[in-house]
Amino acid sequence: MAMTMRPVVAKRTAAKGLVRGIGVVGRHTKRIAASLSSASLGFVVSLSSVVHDRLGGRVVRLTRGVLWGGDVLHLLLGHPHDPCCAGVLERLQARGVPARIVTDPLAPPARFVWRLDASGPIGRLALDGACDEAIDGVLVRAAPWLDPAGWDPADHAYMQAETQAVLLAWLASLPCPVVNRASAAHWYRPRLPLLAWRPLLAQCALPMPDAVVTNAPDAAERFRRRLAADGVPGAVCTPLTSAAAWLVGPADWPRLAPLLDRTPVCLAEPHGAVTTACIVGGEIVWDPVPPAEAPALASGLRRLAEATGLTFVEVSFAPVREGLAVVAVDARPALEHFSAPAADRILDGLADLLTAGEESDAALEALA
Amino acid sequence: MILVCGGLLDGVTELVCARLDACGYTWHLLDLARFPTGYRLAWRPTGAGAEGHIAGPDWTVDLADLSGVYVRFLGPEGRLPQPDASPEDGVALRAEADACLNALFEDLRCPVVNRVGGGMSNNSKPYQALLLQRAGLEVPPTLVTNDPAAVRAFHDEHGDVIYKSASGVRSIVRRLGAEQLARLDALRDGPAQFQAFIPGENVRVHTVGERVFAARVASEAVDYRYAHLDGLDVEMTPVALPPAVEAACLRAARDLDLLLAGIDLKVTPDGDWYCFEVNPCPGFIYYERHSGLPISLALAELLRG
Numbered sequence: 001m002a003m004t005m006r007p008v009v010a011k012r013t014a015a016k017g018l019v020r021g022i023g024v025v026g027r028h029t030k031r032i033a034a035s036l037s038s039a040s041l042g043f044v045v046s047l048s049s050v051v052h053d054r055l056g057g058r059v060v061r062l063t064r065g066v067l068w069g070g071d072v073l074h075l076l077l078g079h080p081h082d083p084c085c086a087g088v089l090e091r092l093q094a095r096g097v098p099a100r101i102v103t104d105p106l107a108p109p110a111r112f113v114w115r116l117d118a119s120g121p122i123g124r125l126a127l128d129g130a131c132d133e134a135i136d137g138v139l140v141r142a143a144p145w146l147d148p149a150g151w152d153p154a155d156h157a158y159m160q161a162e163t164q165a166v167l168l169a170w171l172a173s174l175p176c177p178v179v180n181r182a183s184a185a186h187w188y189r190p191r192l193p194l195l196a197w198r199p200l201l202a203q204c205a206l207p208m209p210d211a212v213v214t215n216a217p218d219a220a221e222r223f224r225r226r227l228a229a230d231g232v233p234g235a236v237c238t239p240l241t242s243a244a245a246w247l248v249g250p251a252d253w254p255r256l257a258p259l260l261d262r263t264p265v266c267l268a269e270p271h272g273a274v275t276t277a278c279i280v281g282g283e284i285v286w287d288p289v290p291p292a293e294a295p296a297l298a299s300g301l302r303r304l305a306e307a308t309g310l311t312f313v314e315v316s317f318a319p320v321r322e323g324l325a326v327v328a329v330d331a332r333p334a335l336e337h338f339s340a341p342a343a344d345r346i347l348d349g350l351a352d353l354l355t356a357g358e359e360s361d362a363a364l365e366a367l368a
Numbered sequence: 369m370i371l372v373c374g375g376l377l378d379g380v381t382e383l384v385c386a387r388l389d390a391c392g393y394t395w396h397l398l399d400l401a402r403f404p405t406g407y408r409l410a411w412r413p414t415g416a417g418a419e420g421h422i423a424g425p426d427w428t429v430d431l432a433d434l435s436g437v438y439v440r441f442l443g444p445e446g447r448l449p450q451p452d453a454s455p456e457d458g459v460a461l462r463a464e465a466d467a468c469l470n471a472l473f474e475d476l477r478c479p480v481v482n483r484v485g486g487g488m489s490n491n492s493k494p495y496q497a498l499l500l501q502r503a504g505l506e507v508p509p510t511l512v513t514n515d516p517a518a519v520r521a522f523h524d525e526h527g528d529v530i531y532k533s534a535s536g537v538r539s540i541v542r543r544l545g546a547e548q549l550a551r552l553d554a555l556r557d558g559p560a561q562f563q564a565f566i567p568g569e570n571v572r573v574h575t576v577g578e579r580v581f582a583a584r585v586a587s588e589a590v591d592y593r594y595a596h597l598d599g600l601d602v603e604m605t606p607v608a609l610p611p612a613v614e615a616a617c618l619r620a621a622r623d624l625d626l627l628l629a630g631i632d633l634k635v636t637p638d639g640d641w642y643c644f645e646v647n648p649c650p651g652f653i654y655y656e657r658h659s660g661l662p663i664s665l666a667l668a669e670l671l672r673g
Contacts (some may be wrong), residue, residue: 106514108556113518116497117509117605146558161491161535166512166559169494170533184488184495195471198413212420213468214414219410219420241460242469262450263461264404264468 024262034289044097073133074099074354077167078141082352083335087343091351099354102127104144106163121173137354139312140171140180141186141332164188179353180312180331190332193243195266197329204303206315207325211268213240217257223267224253230321235267243328271318271327278333278342279305279313280349287342291317304329311353369429370395370671371422373439375446383653384438387664393672394613396427400442401487404465405450409472417477436671437480439475440649441466459474479577479627479670486625486643487648494561496624496645503623504616505633505643508566516552523549528565541591568636571607574652575621575629576666580614582607582633583659604658609633613641620646628667630655 109129315335374381411420590593630650
């Protein structure tokens with residue numbers, strides 16, 4: 001992306017707080033930049049932005065501290081067969097925005113350099129091993145997966161752990177938009193059962209179904225009776241390590257006791273038909289249609305996204321005895337769960353999030 | 369009432385139990401070697417904290433009566449297999465049992481040392497370093513790369529460089545020498561982490577709630593934890609931290625949601641303090657015995673509330 005920009009624009013940008021440190025290239029940062037990049041030294045900034053490259057007379061996009069002369073790229077970290085990755089790629093390409101789906105950005109021939117010192121983190125990635133990418137946005141759909149072919153199993157597990165550890169740090173330090181920039185807790189546990197979400201859902205005032213976690217047959221029986229008293233004949237039984245679930249009907253309760261001798265389970269009240277909400281940035285996409293409670297739930301959903309640092313979250317609601325309640329949360333939303341119109345809105349929203357910087361730059365260009 | 373979740377064959381858990389006894393605090397052991405066999409629990413995640421109880425072999429405790437929980441999970445070698453369970457089922461059942469406890473701990477209102485989420489950063493050392501820096505601790509100049517040229521440039525810049533894993537796996541610190549520099553092409557298979565060697569003395573800090581215990585560690589070993597492998601000695605002396613460093617250690621522990629943290633620092637001959645990493649499940653018995661710092665007493669008091 002080659003653009004021209006007069007210094008006056010840089011001043012305006014700085015005044016708007018979009019660019020910090022223009023023209024301030026200290027000895028330390030110069031040394032770092034020199035050691036990281038073979039390209040000519042330009043400005044070092046503390047935010048992703050567009051600045052004037054004094055030496056080359058051209059404008060390049062910078063990502064935290066080091067310049068890249070290559071084209072900007074939006075990275076879709078996931079699998080090519082993931083409908084979400086494919087759909088976002090299609091939209092970005094339709095907008096003329098370079099983008100690429102990458103399963104493992106560190107896989108050969110990629111060249112990766114990430115430094116952390118007193119001036120902060122600086123990263124550089126050349127997917128082809130030669131030309132550095134100027135990463136302008138990342139959609140995180142999956143943690144990197146290392147092909148085990150050719151690896152000793154123990155070495156493969158080690159390298160997989162190393163790759164995940166490195167990418168978590170890199171993603172955390174990127175100044176560009178990163179959709180679902182995960183904390184370590186979400187990076188290493190991307191698919192948590194509802195039980196694990198409950199404390200956070202409660203903090204966000206999002207209602208949940210009645211539930212008990214137990215390996216005690218008498219407690220399970222009390223729960224059954226409580227539901228039965230309200231005319232609910234069964235319960236949803238879920239393991240504690242996955243989102244699997246099965247219905248425990250009236251005839252199934254006696255068979256629960258042997259299972260409880262082995263392991264605790266979560267028993268929850270059954271629910272009705274699911275309405276799904278997808279948080280995409282500030283927007284909430286309801287599917288099939290927003291329920292009557294949607295306005296009341298919106299602030300809780302936004303708080304949930306804010307509390308997790310995730311900008312793309314799927315939350316399923318369903319009616320239970322006391323009204324609508326959250327019955328599933330997924331930090332890696334599945335596009336397949338949504339109708340075509342909702343999926344379109346989600347994909348548009350993701351493309352908007354990833355290109356948020358582009359719009360700012362276009363505005364700057366217009367100013368120039 | 370205090371709940372200790374661990375195994376008595378584990379020295380740290382044993383020390384915690386002994387300290388609670390010595391303090392006269394009431395506690396129950398949830399033996400993770402056996403759990404869930406022999407235990408019954410039932411709790412409702414209400415949104416206002418878990419409600420329910422846990423019953424052990426000869427005790428029952430209402431979750432509302434818990435003043436604190438100490439948990440130190442055991443590896444597979446410390447777990448007894450469930451009767452008649454296949455090895456595969458045994459692994460799955462252990463995972464379910466651990467997930468049950470972790471979900472419960474997340475939902476308890478009392479102090480839990482430590483909840484599992486806080487420890488996740490330890491799986492990525494560069495990520496944790498980023499968080500430590502944001503908490504105000506200086507971290508050693510760090511390079512993570514699969515580019516041999518970048519390593520050589522980093523080595524030229526700093527002269528003395530160590531390397532270690534970026535994850536929590538195979539995490540032994542080694543010096544980058546001529547032999548390793550000759551093998552840098554192996555980096556093409558995957559990145560490694562390099563750090564400028566920081567000269568000076570190791571200082572191990574334990575934060576327990578808002579209390580800080582620091583010990584200066586004297587050893588000739590590159591990684592004093594493995595000094596015995598090289599036949600080297602370790603000496604520890606209690607030391608006072610500069611207020612700014614102490615405050616940053618507490619901030620880091622809070623940011624990571626760790627009520628008990630082991631923080632590895634080094635102080636250079638020039639008086640600069642660097643932080644290397646935070647251990648979310650520190651085996652503090654080693655440091656308490658060497659330094660005499662009352663870490664387990666502080667922990668007992670934290671759990672007592």
